[in-house]
Amino acid sequence: MLLICPVCKAALIQQERNLRCENNHSFDAAKQGYWNLLLAHKKRSKDPGDNPEMVQARRQFLEQSFYQPLSDRINQLASKALNNITEPNILDMGCGEGYYTARLAEFIDSNCQSHASITGLDISKHAVKAATQRNKTITWLVASGADIPLPEQSLDLQLILFSRLMPEAFAKPMKPGSTLLVAWPGEQHLIELRQLIYKEVNTSHFDPIKTLDEYFELSHREPVSYKFTLESSEQIESLLGMTPHSQRLRPEAKSSISQLEKLELTVDVNLGLFTRR
Numbered sequence: 001m002l003l004i005c006p007v008c009k010a011a012l013i014q015q016e017r018n019l020r021c022e023n024n025h026s027f028d029a030a031k032q033g034y035w036n037l038l039l040a041h042k043k044r045s046k047d048p049g050d051n052p053e054m055v056q057a058r059r060q061f062l063e064q065s066f067y068q069p070l071s072d073r074i075n076q077l078a079s080k081a082l083n084n085i086t087e088p089n090i091l092d093m094g095c096g097e098g099y100y101t102a103r104l105a106e107f108i109d110s111n112c113q114s115h116a117s118i119t120g121l122d123i124s125k126h127a128v129k130a131a132t133q134r135n136k137t138i139t140w141l142v143a144s145g146a147d148i149p150l151p152e153q154s155l156d157l158q159l160i161l162f163s164r165l166m167p168e169a170f171a172k173p174m175k176p177g178s179t180l181l182v183a184w185p186g187e188q189h190l191i192e193l194r195q196l197i198y199k200e201v202n203t204s205h206f207d208p209i210k211t212l213d214e215y216f217e218l219s220h221r222e223p224v225s226y227k228f229t230l231e232s233s234e235q236i237e238s239l240l241g242m243t244p245h246s247q248r249l250r251p252e253a254k255s256s257i258s259q260l261e262k263l264e265l266t267v268d269v270n271l272g273l274f275t276r277r
């Protein structure tokens with residue numbers, strides 16, 4: 001997949017482990033094999049995105065397959081959306097440590113005729129470093145979703161899984177008529193954990209359909225809901241560590257959660273397919 005220069009937007013040409021544009025802006029591959037296209041002056045903080053502890057907790061939790069049914073459904077919807085496209089270009093924006101990206105790549109490899117070009121992008125270099133261990137054929141990028149270094153109208157499919165929506169920036173690299181697949185938590189998602197953390201559980205008023213409306217039209221929406229049980233305090237800790245809730249934990253809640261040995265939880269996630277207008 002062609003990448004563009006984050007400085008001047010010209011095409012980046014790869015020569016072995018270096019990318020260079022016609023204006024001589026140059027980027028070396030990291031030793032793990034990813035490209036860092038995040039410009040220092042565009043960072044809001046020195047080390048943006050998920051920190052190493054959150055990345056580690058997410059990996060530990062996802063490795064235990066509790067979200068595999070969700071990932072399977074994402075793969076089915078994604079491959080349906082790609083129907084008839086022979087060499088699709090796919091981006092997983094905010095890919096984190098690459099669980100869903102790598103599973104999608106494997107799914108397409110073994111179930112579809114097409115040869116897909118898949119890119120995983122995250123602003124956290126810790127997340128992308130971890131992602132490179134999952135799959136070497138995926139192009140892994142440290143970059144900002146606010147300024148995606150891909151050519152305009154080049155993508156057939158973009159995934160936004162549990163990440164903040166930036167409609168205009170996401171629309172830019174997508175072909176007209178292409179698909180944006182969004183996953184966002186429903187009202188009951190991990191409700192049992194939230195009840196342990198907060199005195200009053202907030203209901204979310206997040207409405208991606210409205211947020212995305214200027215650039216994307218909803219074509220399909222479905223809930224994925226099921227229950228799973230965590231059977232040890234380590235498992236509970238890894239789930240807690242990957243959620244934003246862990247940052248806001250009251251000491252009383254922390255100590256009561258740390259004493260739990262078992263916790264039944266609800267998955268309640270919305271999947272939406274949106275068409276780029």
Ligand SMILES: C[S@@+](CC[C@H](N)C(=O)[O-])C[C@H]1O[C@@H](n2cnc3c(N)ncnc32)[C@H](O)[C@@H]1O
Pocket residue numbers: 048049050058093094095096097098099100121122123124127143144145146160161162163164
């Ligand atoms: C809740 S995590 C979801 C990760 C992954 N999609 C998953 O579900 O496992 C959100 C991710 O968005 C990344 N992120 C936050 N701001 C970003 C930005 N402006 N551009 C790209 N990624 C960003 C974080 O580093 C983090 O990995």
Ligand SMILES: [Zn+2]
Pocket residue numbers: 005006007008009010021022023024025
């Ligand atoms: Zn350039």
